[in-house]
Amino acid sequence: MSSLLFDTHSHYTDSKFDDPATLLKQLFETDICGAMCCGWDVKSSRDCVELASSFPDLYCSAGIHPENCVDIEDMNSALDEIKALCKKDKVKALGEIGLDYYWEIPKKKQMEYFDAQLGLAEELDLPVIIHDREAHGDVFDMIRSHKKVRGVMHGYSGSAESARQYSNMGFYISFPGTITFKNAAKLPEVAMVVPVDRIVVETDCPYLTPVPFRGQLNHSGYIKYTAAKVAELLNMDYNDFCRIEVENSKKLFNID
Ligand SMILES: [Zn+2]
Numbered sequence: 001m002s003s004l005l006f007d008t009h010s011h012y013t014d015s016k017f018d019d020p021a022t023l024l025k026q027l028f029e030t031d032i033c034g035a036m037c038c039g040w041d042v043k044s045s046r047d048c049v050e051l052a053s054s055f056p057d058l059y060c061s062a063g064i065h066p067e068n069c070v071d072i073e074d075m076n077s078a079l080d081e082i083k084a085l086c087k088k089d090k091v092k093a094l095g096e097i098g099l100d101y102y103w104e105i106p107k108k109k110q111m112e113y114f115d116a117q118l119g120l121a122e123e124l125d126l127p128v129i130i131h132d133r134e135a136h137g138d139v140f141d142m143i144r145s146h147k148k149v150r151g152v153m154h155g156y157s158g159s160a161e162s163a164r165q166y167s168n169m170g171f172y173i174s175f176p177g178t179i180t181f182k183n184a185a186k187l188p189e190v191a192m193v194v195p196v197d198r199i200v201v202e203t204d205c206p207y208l209t210p211v212p213f214r215g216q217l218n219h220s221g222y223i224k225y226t227a228a229k230v231a232e233l234l235n236m237d238y239n240d241f242c243r244i245e246v247e248n249s250k251k252l253f254n255i256d
Pocket residue numbers: 009010011038096204
């Protein structure tokens with residue numbers, strides 16, 4: 001395992017990372033050639049922009065996660081700030097946004113934020129990073145109602161059939177470390193039905209650490225285990241998969 005990968009979903013501004021800059025410097029030498037650092041509210045999005053400014057191959061997104069919309073008093077001013085951040089150079093996506101029915105968050109409020117941010121992505125012509133936790137049907141309907149939206153289904157957990165539909169709609173499917181778990185449920189089947197030019201991988205670090213490091217703090221150094229599992233399922237040479245994964249990630253986020 002030597003090829004470098006693109007980590008399409010990470011949270012290096014999470015407080016669980018004591019010294020993300022030192023860690024990233026190391027990771028860019030040994031494991032990754034690019035990474036997307038995702039915001040989840042206004043402050044974290046701003047922090048992502050700041051961190052990305054120190055690394056040429058670290059990109060970032062700005063957006064409001066469904067879990068965080070409840071803490072906001074004024075939706076319009078929060079979205080104005082997200083819009084301003086989206087115009088910065090290193091901001092290559094709007095996210096992460098979506099619906100989360102696992103936690104008890106008022107559905108109406110989540111929907112309002114999701115709908116407004118999908119509209120903003122269309123207006124700014126930016127790809128979106130979608131969070132969908134136990135809300136598959138509503139996420140699908142909402143995306144379908146924004147015809148120009150494209151992007152990536154992050155930490156994909158839906159069915160093989162929906163994965164195929166999303167890839168037909170121009171979306172990328174991003175596989176997290178959970179694909180390495182014994183109880184990976186539908187993910188292996190999903191990997192086999194999605195065209196390889198629509199597949200990317202992610203860590204979602206510091207969360208979702210793959211086997212054999214499950215339970216420890218995750219980082220992009222572990223993304224190779226996820227990539228190796230996907231390559232194995234696709235019956236592909238590991239290095240070939242890495243090359244395609246990097247190409248796909250760059251197309252997804254419009255990176256030259
Ligand atoms: Zn995330």
